[in-house]
Every structure is written in C-alpha cells, then in structure tokens.
Amino acid sequence: MILLDPRSIDQFTEKVQLQGRAMNSEFARRMRLLAPQDRLLVEMAVQHKLSRRQMGTVLGVSPGNVSRRLRRIINRLHDPLVVWLTAWDCSLSQEHLQIGLEHFLLDKPINELARQRGISPSQARAMLEYIRGWYRGSCSPRAKRPPVSEKENDRT
Secondary structure, eight states, X not given: OOXXXXXXXXXXXXXXXXXXXXXXXXXXXXXXXXXXHHHHHHHHHHTSOOXXXXXXXXXXXXXXXXHHHHHHHHHHHHOHHHHHHTSTTOOSOXXXXXXXXXXXXXXXXXXXXXXXHTOOHHHHHHHHHHHHHHIIIIIOTTOOOOOOOHHHHHHO
C-alpha cells in the first residue's frame, strides 16, 4: 500500500537530511537501506518526534496502523541478524548479503526474491537458511555448539 506520493516522500526526506540531526551512525546506515515509505515513518518518529496521531494525519492512516508499522520496522532495524548483515566486516558473499538484506530488513517475500533472481523459491529459501546458519554459527555472541556425544566421537 502506497501511503504518499513519492515526490512528497522525497521532499520530506530532503528536509530531514538538511536538519542534520545526529543519530547513531550504524542505525542511520541501516535506516538508509529501508524503502522510502518505511524510512519516512522512522524519520518522523525518531528525528521529528511526532506523535502517532500526527503521523497518522500526515500519512492518512489511523494511529494504530502507524504504531504497528513503526514497531515492525524498528524491530527489523534492531534485529541482530540485520545488524550483522550490515556490519563492515560481514563475510557473506554479495549475493547472500543482498538477498538477506532484502528479506530480513526490507521484508520482501521469498517468492518475490526468487522471481527477481530467476531462481526457484526453494533455492531462495535455502539461501536464507544458509544466512541464518552463518549467523548462528559464526556471528552470534550466544551461539553455542551442542556438546559432542560419545557416540559421535567414536565415529570419527
């Protein structure tokens, strides 16, 4: 659903950028990767500190809809997997990185990702599972490998 004319989004975004409000640079970098409508919503809340009612009036939607959308966007921006995908030292291939950002940050459905790349949905799903495994195995500070059982030790 398109909430505003893209020209209005661009004009508002330019005004926000001209104000030059300082934000966490990592968060700002992830925010710049968002779709224009999502970025506008976050900028209205974070930088301008507009109320949900004010944002709803500007966008022509209910305050509840604004709250729901904003919560989902902020959750995606703070998702640890998205944080690792946008890190400068991310070791994933460019193809995996791109599909990961499009799915986990931009919330694109698997079928759309597959269609854009000319691959099957199962191949796209496998790529996303690879990314999840990469994160769990090499990047998550809480990643714990299960203890190796004695039976598995005997096999080696």
